[in-house]
Amino acid sequence: MSLRDYCLDKILNIRYTTDIYFADMAVNHHFTTLKQKEYIQTMNRQLVHTPEGVRDIYGDEKEIKMEVERLLHEKFLSYGYRDIQTPTFEFFDVFSKEVGTTPSKELYKFFDKEGNTLVLRPDFTPSIARCAAKYFMDEAVPIRFCYQGNTFINTSNLQGKLKEATQMGAELVGDASVHADAEMIALTIEALLHAGLHDFQVSIGNLEYFKGICAEAGLDEETELTLRELISVKNYFGAEDLLIHKNVSLKDKELLLKTSDLFGSVEALEEAGKAVNNSRSKHAIERLEQVYNILCDYGVEKYISFDLTMLSKYNYYTGIIFKAYTYGVGDAIVKGGRYDTLLGRFGKESPSIGFMIAVDDLLLAMNRQNITVKGIEKRTRVTYHADNFKKALNEAKKLRADGYYVELVQAEGK
Numbered sequence: 395m396s397l398r399d400y401c402l403d404k405i406l407n408i409r410y411t412t413d414i415y416f417a418d419m420a421v422n423h424h425f426t427t428l429k430q431k432e433y434i435q436t437m438n439r440q441l442v443h444t445p446e447g448v449r450d451i452y453g454d455e456k457e458i459k460m461e462v463e464r465l466l467h468e469k470f471l472s473y474g475y476r477d478i479q480t481p482t483f484e485f486f487d488v489f490s491k492e493v494g495t496t497p498s499k500e501l502y503k504f505f506d507k508e509g510n511t512l513v514l515r516p517d518f519t520p521s522i523a524r525c526a527a528k529y530f531m532d533e534a535v536p537i538r539f540c541y542q543g544n545t546f547i548n549t550s551n552l553q554g555k556l557k558e559a560t561q562m563g564a565e566l567v568g569d570a571s572v573h574a575d576a577e578m579i580a581l582t583i584e585a586l587l588h589a590g591l592h593d594f595q596v597s598i599g600n601l602e603y604f605k606g607i608c609a610e611a612g613l614d615e616e617t618e619l620t621l622r623e624l625i626s627v628k629n630y631f632g633a634e635d636l637l638i639h640k641n642v643s644l645k646d647k648e649l650l651l652k653t654s655d656l657f658g659s660v661e662a663l664e665e666a667g668k669a670v671n672n673s674r675s676k677h678a679i680e681r682l683e684q685v686y687n688i689l690c691d692y693g694v695e696k697y698i699s700f701d702l703t704m705l706s707k708y709n710y711y712t713g714i715i716f717k718a719y720t721y722g723v724g725d726a727i728v729k730g731g732r733y734d735t736l737l738g739r740f741g742k743e744s745p746s747i748g749f750m751i752a753v754d755d756l757l758l759a760m761n762r763q764n765i766t767v768k769g770i771e772k773r774t775r776v777t778y779h780a781d782n783f784k785k786a787l788n789e790a791k792k793l794r795a796d797g798y799y800v801e802l803v804q805a806e807g808k
Contacts (some may be wrong), residue, residue, distance in 0.1 A: 397766045405770075410665075447558065448557060458757065463562060463753060465585075469584055469585040470581070477542070482543070482544075484512065495709075500516065510720075514545075518541050518563060520779030522748075525738070526742065535568065537566075540563065540565075560753040564578065567744055574747055579698075590766075595697060597718045598698065598699070598701070599715060600681060601715060603670070603699075605618070606651070606672045611642050611650065630651060657701040659699060660700065660741070663700055664681055666679055682714070686698065714736055725752070726752075730750065732746070773798070776789050776802050
């Protein structure tokens with residue numbers, strides 16, 4: 395092979411190899427581009443969805459929700475309660491285990507630049523207690539707050555429950571009287587009625603009844619809290635095993651477990667009073683009877699029942715507790731109670747009582763009960779063409795001045 399032929403062969407081989415290299419590059423680029431497009435399309439599909447436990451609310455549903463919130467708020471104001479707004483996130487200690495609120499693993503936690511642990515609020519009451527202790531430390535007369543906002547609980551065991559939920563409620567700070575207990579329960583009932591719900595019951599209990607029996611049985615605080623958690627979820631087999639393990643006497647064990655039968659109308663209070671001998675539990679029954687008598691003065695007694703087994707996962711509750719139930723939802727739509735020691739955690743000793751309404755559950759119940767809530771009735775639309783825009787605009791202005799909600803929309807065509 396001549397030198398010329400040899401060089402020509404090398405050149406052809408180099409070109410062939412180069413062509414293959416660039417061909418491979420083109421194919422790889424093509425597949426990479428396809429993968430990038432698929433990835434972008436997948437991400438775009440994900441971006442239009444919400445995370446688990448949260449949802450969008452719009453249109454008629456949002457208008458109905460706003461109307462129900464307006465009606466509830468209207469009733470709060472009629473009782474002399476004034477609005478309060480607390481931060482969406484607080485320091486971790488405001489909701490810590492010692493306060494007795496939501497378990498740490500269910501909190502949405504994050505850190506600020508200084509390294510402080512912050513949490514999205516899971517509950518309004520501790521925030522309001524902190525606020526009252528800070529700004530009303532020397533206030534001698536009772537203070538009435540009402541609030542509205544969203545709470546955040548990161549839990550996976552509440553099937554079908556929202557992790558971001560809207561709550562409304564009221565808090566009465568600085569009043570230990572039985573009249574304060576009755577006022578909060580009466581306000582609960584009247585607020586639900588004002589919102590349009592009529593078929594419901596408010597069940598009332600008193601933690602002091604249960605605490606008196608626990609003290610008589612010689613249970614320590616840790617065992618009492620564990621027993622409360624078991625009974626609050628109706629796990630009576632677990633409760634019985636715990637009492638056997640703690641060597642509780644047969645008499646006290648039967649009495650503690652018998653509380654599960656102590657519910658119903660006001661007559662159940664008489665039976666509950668006869669079942670105990672300790673003064674703490676008897677006083678708790680007397681308190682409930684006094685509350686009932688005042689609720690009769692309010693004229694709301696037909697919505698009342700009693701449940702001596704009613705306990706709460708919130709350990710800051712100290713006395714009267716209550717929940718409202720209705721058809722269409724499994725959980726209580728209202729939860730409330732007395733928390734006489736919570737403000738002391740923030741430096742202000744002040745007996746208090748409050749409640750919260752789970753707005754989303756209330757709306758779901760009303761929808762399933764086919765309860766009509768009026769939205770914005772005076773809604774209309776004005777259309778215009780390019781040549782009559784000014785006339786249409788003036789018409790829209792006039793309607794808006796008369797209280798109408800007016801859309802100004804360009805007509806199709808000329």
